[in-house]
Amino acid sequence: MTTAELTEMTELLVQYLQKNHFIQFDLKAVLFDMDGVLYDSMPAHDKSWQQTMDEMGLKHLPHEFYLQEGKIGQSTIDAVFQRNLHRDATDEEVKKIYARKTELFQQYNTGELIPGAIEILKYVQTKGLKPVLVTGSGQPSLLNRLEIHFPGVFTSETMVTAFDVQQGKPHPESYLRGLQKGGNLKPNQAIVIENAPLGTESAVGAGIFTIAVNTGPLPDSVLSEAGASIVFDSMGTLLETMPEIVRIIQTIRL
């Protein structure tokens, strides 16, 4: 990092502390979103949503499913129904559409990881910080799959999934639960890595310093406007910068 970048980073962390009435960080955990942060699964989610709606003859907006990322399935479906049919979907319609979308997702998802995801998790662990997963996903095979790709990183005690929350992102509940699972932490004892505007909103709503990694097609401004303190263009860039971020977080005092 250049001196100017270091100064800017320090300034962003100071702004966070001031805004949230803390005098310092006490970093214990890093909260990771899953789709688009650890797994390169968003293109498959987007494609399956689009195809499902096309098959139903329902119009969708450009990048709609990236903008809605993190919402529970029903909210995403209702938004499309309201626009096309001026009503919410019935429970039966939601079930049918979600089943079709899930079927297509399983077909399209490559299971590929976001480059740098493994390395950043390793880095977090070597610094003695606890990685916590905060996802709106509710796939039963999630834990097994995570154990295969990221062995020894997450346990059911350090994961927030669809089964742990009443309200999906952008409600802060997901990240508040993440703080609990991190060890009943206060917001200044964690940072969040997110890729989506609603996820960012959820994390910022929980009062946590939020770093966005823009791995999708949306402009960076969408993530800044959602409240991300920093937006990186890739996990690789975050990985390069992470030691400096952690160093400043551990030394900064107001």
Ligand code: CA
């Ligand atoms: Ca995500």
